[in-house]
Amino acid sequence: MTVFTSAYFTMTEQEAIEYAKTRLNYFAPDAELDCREIGDGNLNYVFRLTDHKHKKSLIIKQAGPVARISDEFKLSPDRNRIEYEILDLQNKLASGFVPQVFNYDPVMNCTAMEDLSDYTIMRTALMQHEKFPLFADHISTFLVNTLLLTSDVVMGHKEKKELVKKFINPELCEISEDLVFTEPFYDCVRNEVFEGTREFAKKEIWEDPKLQLETAKLKFEFMTNSQSLLHGDLHTGSIFVKEDSTKIIDPEFAFYGPAGYDVGNVIANLIFAYVNAKYTITEDEARTDQLGYLENTIEDIIDLFQTKFLQAWDEKATEQTASYEGFKEYYLDTILRDTAAVTGLELCRRIIGLASVKDVTSIEDKTRRAAAEMICLAAGKLFIMDRKSFKTGADFVRTLKDCEKRF
CATH class of the missing domain: 3.30.200.20 (Phosphorylase Kinase; domain 1)
Incomplete structure (x- = not known):
């Protein structure tokens, strides 16, 4: 035995x-x-x-x-x-x-x-161009409950600091610090870059010192802002779905960090599903339908998150200064800023970093794959550089659509 x-x-x-x-x-x-x-x-x-x-x-x-x-x-x-x-x-x-x-x-x-074998991994389902009309409602509730309720806004400060200590996660945080914030933004030997995209990445990403400066700022915010207890790796491969239910798995990257990190990861991975649908669905009506569903889902997640966040704040906040006029709007605005930035970081790192996504790598036509990747990189750069300007779900979708027109 x-x-x-x-x-x-x-x-x-x-x-x-x-x-x-x-x-x-x-x-x-x-x-x-x-x-x-x-x-x-x-x-x-x-x-x-x-x-x-x-x-x-x-x-x-x-x-x-x-x-x-x-x-x-x-x-x-x-x-x-x-x-x-x-x-x-x-x-x-x-x-x-x-x-x-x-x-x-x-x-x-x-x-x-629990075994979730009666569910489907969301990335797989979206690559099969399925739709989940309740997902935006489910994921926005999950995000508000896990992010706001573990913050200093709601928790006692000593209790929260004990959780920060309990869930310090240096090895996996180091992976994120390297693979998300650092290596994709220079020509690192560990990067895996599709040949059709390399020249664009070189010009638009690696040779842009202003972009590198912004990623440095974001990296240090990630390392020092213990705002909320994050999932830490909330992509569509960490989500199980079926028509009426959503389950979040694999929180081993969890630690205390900027709340927008989780929200931005979800949005970026829906954008990967978007470019997959754009370049793999051959029938016009079906393609338009799936793209419309993904656009609406992105918008709804951002907008529902804001509505639910402010409502939960009013119901759950315990910190005295959190009740000052204008503070909750300021606080939420910083999360939206970080959401945009992380959307951009995730778009870039999955295209030109070490860990790619099947949504993109499975596009067989090389020209179409290159176009999909350049849309992601162009949008990613804008999400990072203009992160303070994203206030609504429509703002996120508009940037995606503007970049789509370029390629």
């Missing part, structure tokens, strides 16, 4: 079955289990265990000491503890929007959680 209590090792599928039987009180003693390792991300191993006899299933997510994407990234397995505790907290703040967690094991660095 394998010993799971003495030291960490990366489990095989068979060992995950043995682990579930001996360490988790989840399946029946007579369960007929099989297991598949289904992780397709950059960092972790994800085992799906199914009991065919009792029609019951479970996910075990295990964090290793290095990233799957590259051995260059040495990571603390403590990120698994962070993920477990964040999901537990988010279930209290935004009930129904994250999977339930059942167990955390600090020796094997793994978390047992």
Whole structure:
């Protein structure tokens, strides 16, 4: 029998079955289990265990000491503890929007959680040009509840500072600092740049000192502004969807940072879905319909976020100075500014950085892919440089459409 209590090792599928039987009180003693390792991300191993006899299933997510994407990234397995505790907290703040967690094991660095196999990863669904009319409402509620309710506006300041300490996440923050804020903005050897886009990236991104200055400002704000407890990696690959439900997964990058970071990541990844639809849907009416849905979703997320944020502020704020006239509008304005900036950073880093997105890389026609990438880079630059001018969802969509016309 394998010993799971003495030291960490990366489990095989068979060992995950043995682990579930001996360490988790989840399946029946007579369960007929099989297991598949289904992780397709950059960092972790994800085992799906199914009991065919009792029609019951479970996910075990295990964090290793290095990233799957590259051995260059040495990571603390403590990120698994962070993920477990964040999901537990988010279930209290935004009930129904994250999977339930059942167990955390600090020796094997793994978390047992709800299986969401009846959901679809949102990136995959959007690449199949599906629509989710409730998503904007769901994600805006999740964002308001997790960002505002973990800030100094609502929490007691000492309690909040304890959470800042608890969720300090230096290894994964360093990945973000490098891959989001630094490497995409110079010709870094780790960048993976499509040849059809390289010259545009060189001229518009790497050789623009004004843009580099703004990214430096944003990097230091990211490192020093402990505003809200972030998910930290809220892209469409970290969202499970079905028609009437949304679940947010993978908060292992969580830490205290600028609230707009999460909102901007969502918007940028909808823009990737937008350029995918533009360049892969061949039938005019279907393409127009999908693009319209994505435009409306982007607008609705920004506008619903603002409405719900201000309402929650009025209902939940405890900090005395938060009631001063004009302060909540000022505070929200800074989040919108950061949302625009992070939208731009994410657009740029996914196009010319190390970690790309399938929405774009799956565009087979090289000319179309180059056009899609240049739209993202051009829009990304404007979101960063003009970040103070974005006040409504329509402002975000207008910039996207203006850049679309250029290519």
